[in-house]
Amino acid sequence: MTPSQQVAEGVSPVRRFRAGGTGGFGSNILPLAAITVAVAAFLAVTQPNFATSSNLGSILFGVSIDFLAIIGFTYVMVTREIDLSVGSVFALTGMLTGSLLVADWSFWPAALVALAVAALIGFVNGFLVVRFNINSLMLTIGTMLLVRGLANVLANNLGGQTYPRAFRQFARTDLFDIRITIIIMLVAILGAWVFQRQSALFRKMCFIGENVRSALVHGIRVGRIKILAFMASSVTAGVAGIFTASRITHADTQMGMGLEFVMVTAAIIGGASLYGGRGDLRGSALGLLLLALVLNGMIMYDIEPVFQQFVIGALLIATVTFDTVLNRRAK
Template identity: 35%
Template sequence: MSVDEVGRWPSRFGSRVLRRFVETRELTLLVLIVAIIVGMSLASPVFLSLANFRAIAIGMAPTVIIAVGMTVLLVSGGFDLSVGSVLALASTVTALLLLSGASIPLAILGALALGVIIGLANGIVVTRIGVNPLVATLGSMSIARGIALVLTEGFSLSNLPPAFGWAGRAEILGLPFLLWVALALVVVFDLAMRHGSFFRQLYYIGSNEKAARLSGLAVNRVRTLAYMLSGLLAALAGVLLASRLMSGTPTAGNALELQVLAAAVIGGASLRGGEGTVVGAFLGVIFVALINNAMTMLAVSIYWQMIVTGAVLVLAVALDMLVRRGDG
């Protein structure tokens, strides 16, 4: 072995370790999640209580739902910063429709349709007009949040029909209905991403858009549908949140897009597209939720929680870039 090869060996070894970490991201996350649970159970006797785990499950359910759509979009090579604002707008629109006398199914369908329309608009602006996804979805984030605030003048809308709160209060087999919805979406879309022919196209498009176009794939249509799915699931999360809180809240979901992106990237999705699994994103949401819960238990300021979430996102993206650079 030459001197140069000896000098390069630590770098190659480090790259192999990083690649192995990324390749086994889901297993690694499981280990980290177990480590956090064990550590916090020793630090706080309240952590392992049923009430605490119930609170974690209910709190992270909307994030899981949105993370499913975000993962699909990331795999296709896009991303959506408007999901938190769409959640808030769907929440307020549902409440407004209910207060105006609309039936519960009609109010829910109206909110979901609005989410799909916003996703469609994002998809058209990105794929047809060619606006950068960051700019396009940042704009729709501001527009959706602004509409929610204008419609409500910044106030929450309460006094909703009692029957509407069923989804937020109901339990099945001892678990909140919200969590069952989130878990069902994780299972369905993870299987679809692994075995569905349409969803497999997303990986091809995200990995090499030019090759996908040359092979005859309808890149713009597929990616637009991914944006529509993201908007739909964000709106669904908003409806379920309104049911749990029994109010439409225009300020809900603030900075939620950061948590969702962090969870998806931690779970193995790449901002460059072509990689990621729904199960990985789900584990990423659990990981972030446990960290936030642990900091709350340890009386860490909410502002530090935001810093930690941002730092985790940066570290996850940096890790992904280092691995790709090592592969090159």
């Protein structure tokens, strides 16, 4: 907290409090959890199909895969940048792994090559943003289109072929009778808890998001940390993409479409901000879960699936409005 006070001189006490203080940090987790439980309870009471183990299991499975992708994304948002290319990187990595496997590679080399490609994309994003001081929203829209195009090239080459059997089974790997991705999610949340409470790196990220200039003056390697965050975002999106490709068993051009907006919405619901300096992986996970419950509920209530797009857009605007208005109050 002491360096924070030095850095945050001239920023109002409220903002400092919410940025890094022990009381403010993660303070919206409990209300968010309460809302999520309330939505789940409402659906469980009104819809008999909701509380079945298969439905809950598939919701949790889906959330746990998306969660892998939001890990890096949340930390990019903490440094006051954004990475809209996650959905495309997610698709590209999954399809690249799949097509390498179809070309008779074995699993680990294929996955590692695909993840290296993802890391490269993240590096390019981060490097361009840092070096040329570019608005990351704009730049990553460009890389989103570019990478999406490359992913579609791969999908076209595969032409609806299914991936090898071993790879199709991969996402269904169980550990203690629970899907492995769910276990990874739980471990990652515990890890994030420690990371966010204990590590200097997370604190530095918060400073960068709060005030880049003073972070630079205080000798924080802003460029390096931002590039690292972008790489983490692409790699985690890639890992999720590999699981998803295995889950949907074939190349699909729709894979990861609009994922970035789901993630922005979930991250902001979970306590991150477009204005940087904040972010909580536990909250992001809850945000994803809440969104998944809402979408699942809409399906239960027979609301047209095409209407989901409308709801995602509306939720995005609503959460960002909330975020902006809150930020203005704090200043």
